Amino acid sequence: MVKSIISVVVFALCAGxxxxxxxxxxxxxxxxxxxxxxxxxxxxxxxxxxxxxxSPKEIAAxxxxxxxxxxxxGHTIRIPLNKNNxxxxxxxxTAGGYHPVVHKVTDKETLYRVSVNHNKxxxxxxxxxxxFTGDGLKKDGLIIIGWVKSSGAPAAAAPAPVVKNEPxxxxxxxxxxxxxxxxxxxxxxxxxxxxxxxxxxxxxPPAVVSTPSVVTTPPSSGTFEQIYQQQTKNGKDVxxxxxxxxxxxxxxxxKYYALHNTAPRGTIVKVTNPLNGKSIYAKVLDVIPQMKQNxxxxxxxxxxxxxxxxxxxxxxxxxxxxxx
Numbered sequence: 001m002v003k004s005i006i007s008v009v010v011f012a013l014c015a016g017x018x019x020x021x022x023x024x025x026x027x028x029x030x031x032x033x034x035x036x037x038x039x040x041x042x043x044x045x046x047x048x049x050x051x052x053x054x055s056p057k058e059i060a061a062x063x064x065x066x067x068x069x070x071x072x073x074g075h076t077i078r079i080p081l082n083k084n085n086x087x088x089x090x091x092x093x094t095a096g097g098y099h100p101v102v103h104k105v106t107d108k109e110t111l112y113r114v115s116v117n118h119n120k121x122x123x124x125x126x127x128x129x130x131x132f133t134g135d136g137l138k139k140d141g142l143i144i145i146g147w148v149k150s151s152g153a154p155a156a157a158a159p160a161p162v163v164k165n166e167p168x169x170x171x172x173x174x175x176x177x178x179x180x181x182x183x184x185x186x187x188x189x190x191x192x193x194x195x196x197x198x199x200x201x202x203x204x205p206p207a208v209v210s211t212p213s214v215v216t217t218p219p220s221s222g223t224f225e226q227i228y229q230q231q232t233k234n235g236k237d238v239x240x241x242x243x244x245x246x247x248x249x250x251x252x253x254x255k256y257y258a259l260h261n262t263a264p265r266g267t268i269v270k271v272t273n274p275l276n277g278k279s280i281y282a283k284v285l286d287v288i289p290q291m292k293q294n295x296x297x298x299x300x301x302x303x304x305x306x307x308x309x310x311x312x313x314x315x316x317x318x319x320x321x322x323x324x
Contacts, residue, residue: 002115014085023274024101026081026149029117034062034085035079035101035148039071048077053085053149081148088121089145093129098147100129104140111135118145131243131296142275142317224255224281228268228322236312237324239263243298245318247306256305258282259289260320261300269322271301273309279309284322 024035037048045056045067052059061069062080071077075154080088092098104115114137115121126132129144232238239262250257260268265283274280282305288294299307299320311318 022101023142024150025142026103026118026145027078032121033081034117035081036076037079038075039075039077039150041073043069043071045069048079051151052079054080054082055084058082059322060082081146084144085149087149088119088125090122090125090128092147093144095147097148097149097151100144101146101148102142103145104142105137107139109137109139110135114143114145121145131298132253133295138315139177140313141315142313178299210315224268224283228270228281231323232321233266238321239324241298241320243317244296244315245311246294246301246315247295247300247301247303250304252303252304256280256282257302258305259286259300260284260322261287263322267300267322271299271309272319272321273311274317274319276310278308278310280305 026195027034027036035052045059048054048071049056049059057067058080059077060069062078086101087095087098091101105114111126111132112135115123115126123135126143126145127135132164248259258271260267260269265284266288267284268281269284270279270281281300282301288297288300294300294323299318306316309316309318
């Protein structure tokens, strides 16, 4: 199984949904774009070429080694991104076997500069893939800049080059993290939602569960994961979404909550962080407030849920699934 450097979070956006752990973090700039990959047991130039839609010679040339040379366990090699395995067409995300490639935004970086540094990918394509309504970018945010053909499982390992470069962060509720969290994010949290979350006792009261507008199929007891399994079992339609999310302050302990625009109140949603493969189950309390800073969001999670996902950014990429 291919274990590659990922920037997880990517917000895999193609219809039908990519599986969790599908995002790769791009390295380099045009015309030398590539992925960094840490060699695992049994991997060869041939197996990597097959996994990433390249010939062994292409990978060997990118790493200045012989096509017949073996690979050493734990070494990092380049996986080139070229016309044979990398697409930046507007509909690339809908093609089978293609996984999102993301770029980590640097300080004061603009959408135009991101485009120039990554093969001059059309700005409209970047907006479409990331559900952007404007051109503003936030430092350390992850945005999709193209799609790589891959049959591997990028999140099977968290390669050292990416993890070591990312500063360790404390959970959002901790004082140190609050200082690091941009003030606008805290201000955008609507007061009514905070009060509702603080007053919601786990587990949910039977009266709430039995209300038709909430959820009619699951029982009134059990963990959110158990309720989710009951909501989606027996072939029921499951809706999948991928895109950016953020968090709101909550005083609730032991349960995770969410704001979502289409899932009925009381629905349990499964939220996955593609960057590390972690998943949590959260109960929908209300819709996302219609505010400028919430434009393009697919979900807002309670701070405890964000912490459990390992998403240390104020705005992060995630994947959702829930009963249709």
